[in-house]
Amino acid sequence: MSRGATNAQLKLQWEFLDPWLEILGRRIKYKPVAFEEEVWDAEKRVLEVTLPAKNSDNYERYSQSEFNYDLREVREALALVAAVAHVDQEAWKFVLNKVWGLKLGKIGSEELEREIPARFVLIFDHLAGVVPITSYTDSENSFLKDLVHFCGTNQVEDPSPEFQTALRQLAVRAGTRLLPRDKSGLDIKIPVQVFLTDKGFLVGRQLLLKANAEKIVREQWEEYERSSRQQPLPSGKIRCTLELLPMVAEWTDSMGYSSFAPKIQKIMKDNVWFSQLSLSAESGGGLIGDACRGRDDFRQIMATVFDSTRRSPSRSTSRYYFDRGVYLRDGSPLQVNQVDFKSYTSLRSGDLGAIMSALVINQTTKKVTMRAVKRTISGDDNWMWLAYGLFSKRARAYSALETFSLNQIDSLSVSNAKALSDVIFSDHPEEVVCGTSPGVVEDRNATLNSGASIRWIFADGQPVVDAKAITTESAVRGVRTFSDDGESEWVDAIVPGMGRCQVLRDDLVFDLASAIPTHTGALKSLTIGFNKEEDTDPISDGLPDFLAAVGSTLKDLTLDGPRDDFDENLILRHCPSLHTLSLCGGIVDVQLDFSEHRYNNEPIPELKCHWHYPSSCCRLERPHESSLQVCSSTAIPSKRPMRRLESR
Known part of the structure; x- marks a missing residue:
């Protein structure tokens, strides 16, 4: 036709x-x-x-x-x-x-x-x-x-x-x-x-x-x-x-996690693949009236969804793999194409720590999103846990994650950015996150035996020793000990799906069999979205320091929502490998594509942006040369580096 x-x-x-x-x-x-x-x-x-x-x-x-x-x-x-x-x-x-x-x-x-x-x-x-x-x-x-x-x-x-x-x-x-x-x-x-x-x-x-x-x-x-x-x-x-194709599954009712935990464990071990898996980012202990049971259910789900075992697509239950409408018959697809966390309001530090303690050794997915109706994270503690799971020395050594999206941020202050940076640049990030003293014994990977007791409730940085402990039903791999004096009965540890814990030294096995396979990588794509609710004024003065800490490996960056104005050229200096930059949430949304410059090994032109005047919003210039591109809010230009522009 x-x-x-x-x-x-x-x-x-x-x-x-x-x-x-x-x-x-x-x-x-x-x-x-x-x-x-x-x-x-x-x-x-x-x-x-x-x-x-x-x-x-x-x-x-x-x-x-x-x-x-x-x-x-x-x-x-x-x-x-x-x-x-x-x-x-x-x-x-x-x-x-x-x-x-x-x-x-x-x-x-x-x-x-x-x-x-x-x-x-x-x-x-x-x-x-x-x-x-x-x-x-x-x-x-x-x-x-x-x-x-x-x-x-x-x-x-x-x-x-x-x-x-x-x-x-x-x-x-x-x-x-x-x-x-x-x-x-x-x-x-x-x-x-x-x-x-x-x-x-x-x-x-x-x-x-x-x-x-x-x-x-x-x-x-x-x-x-x-x-x-x-x-x-x-x-x-x-x-x-x-x-x-692999299924899309949603289980965001944390009250039902006790039923969901054994099912997701079975099908993940059976190498069932998912196009997308949506979960609640909140443990349901308070809702079911049993905090210990709720926390253990949450642990099992997080440790399973972010398993440290990389499974072969050739042995999966599905014949074909799917990403953005394209069949993947080769390449390196992972078991869950995308994990999507949902919550109503700001995550508790314990829940975020549980997620990040598993994500840091994840070999099941390359993409994670976190969305909240009101706000996602706030406070130095949460930013440190985020740094540990996404950018820390351990994450760079063991995690397969490449893409992360976070929306509804209330605060990314200078203090938040410093807390995050302290974790990223530390050789002992567990000590920084948990605020503990250096140990005599080196930080080590271990396996926690079946039937082991886990202390998981802390007050003022110290374990509540008379609180009910969690008992493991099976061995737990990927445990990381830290701040270890080599003698005490109880040892500080990061347990996948639990966050900071204390475990008995006698329940730990330090041997080669417990070592986690190393898959060196780094986050390549990041979306940061600030709170868009009416009558909110999110703090974003720490954004430049944040990008200085995390930007070296990024190829794609999206900044969305209301935020402080700052020189966009600073982004390019902090993100020297950037291929795509999307700036959204103001009068105009703009996406800049630098891939040809990267391919030809050319320097990125200086940006001269005027977001409050959409009739002439962005100019990219080289020294001693005329303008490469002037963009109008009424047309999408055909030449790079501007790919798309939308006026609100």
């Missing part, structure tokens, strides 16, 4: 899709999915699909074969719609506009011109099609058979005649540009994800069932590809296959 076709022409050309769109019309929503820190990402949208559920009222009297017929109809309709997006973006946008009412902007606008991929998120309203189990211990033999039917080899082994006819009609419209006669046919892979949320009592069970379904789907496809059933796709033909 040529560009500029009228709606009438598009409707006539694609009217064979009408019955398929009718099938989806009552089941599908086109929804934006965007995260606050991703200021410059193209707006992400997904097709949220509610699947038929065998145990729902609508299908109560259906036989399994009748139900499978309806499930196949929905699957094939989704496949055809996604194929249209691949073959003809103009027709796809017509469908989005006319069927789901999506406003795509005016002719010539970036929104209308941008390619929109088809991405599906599957919603289960019920625990659909569960194979009966005799006990909880048999749950590994259970699976969501509807999901297996939806994403497994049934797609290619039992397509409906109507679907095959529609594919032939689609091939005619694709033409020889996409289907050249001298090449094999077009094999379209369509990513689908399952979204599991803690809003419902069945989600914990669904988490295990979904993991088992992923494994079965992978085994089906591997067996199919090894067999003679897989045939080469003939020239001029189109094949559409839904491919199950």
Whole structure:
């Protein structure tokens, strides 16, 4: 279809899709999915699909074969719609506009011109099609058979005649540009994800069932590809296959952490992968009335999610890996593409310390975000824990983290920045964070034995010895001892998922087997967002000192929200490897791209910015040369180093 076709022409050309769109019309929503820190990402949208559920009222009297017929109809309709997006973006946008009412902007606008991929998120309203189990211990033999039917080899082994006819009609419209006669046919892979949320009592069970379904789907496809059933796709033909990506799971109810902890431990050890995992950043001890139990549940979850074991993607339950809409068949993906922490207001130091004590040796994810409704962190203690988990000597030696985002900051004062810097530049960061004296014995990594006691409550820097201790149910790796006099019965230690603790010397094993694998790295991308609430005036006078401490390894930096004005050239001096700088939250949002300068090993031009005058907001100059770029708030310039600019 040529560009500029009228709606009438598009409707006539694609009217064979009408019955398929009718099938989806009552089941599908086109929804934006965007995260606050991703200021410059193209707006992400997904097709949220509610699947038929065998145990729902609508299908109560259906036989399994009748139900499978309806499930196949929905699957094939989704496949055809996604194929249209691949073959003809103009027709796809017509469908989005006319069927789901999506406003795509005016002719010539970036929104209308941008390619929109088809991405599906599957919603289960019920625990659909569960194979009966005799006990909880048999749950590994259970699976969501509807999901297996939806994403497994049934797609290619039992397509409906109507679907095959529609594919032939689609091939005619694709033409020889996409289907050249001298090449094999077009094999379209369509990513689908399952979204599991803690809003419902069945989600914990669904988490295990979904993991088992992923494994079965992978085994089906591997067996199919090894067999003679897989045939080469003939020239001029189109094949559409839904491919199950790692799940998106949300568990932000800290009161339910006692139920969640054993489940997440099992599926992480089983090498189940996640596109995103959202968690509460607050332990639930106060809510459940048992602080000790709540803290231990939180410890187990944090230590599991930020495990020090790096697991192989080739042995995962998923066949494909997903990041920003791109399949990752090679490279170095990790088990959880993104961990997202949510809280209502400022994190308690104990909770943040628990998170950072696990994150400092993390080998499961490269990206972490922290968001709060009111504010995230405040006070020197929190900034020191943040420094320990993200930038300390230990983090640089052992953590795989590359991207971190933090919003709603109330204060980044000079004092906060100094506290953070003290941790970053210390050879003994644990002593600085916890305010303890240097030890006689060197800081060491250790394993804490199963059944060990952990003191975790402190007052005025000293352990509360008569408080109830936590007893470990299994061995704990990655413990770091510090301030050790070599003699005392109890030893100061950082325990993953707990933060500062004291443990018995006799419960520690210092040997080579307990050493954590070293994966030297450093944070490369950072987003800092200041508090945007009305009637707030966040303190940001420590921002220059903060960047001086953390900026040496950064390639991407985003500063968002209200903050003190300062010379933007200072950012470039403190961040000498910066490729992208985004400055947001004022009259204009601007993104500067220095990647060509870095690639050509050229110095970055001096910035001359006037954020309060958007008609001429930013000028980049070289000595003895004329201006490289003058940007207007009404146009997006085509040349670098300015990539994008938006006026508020």
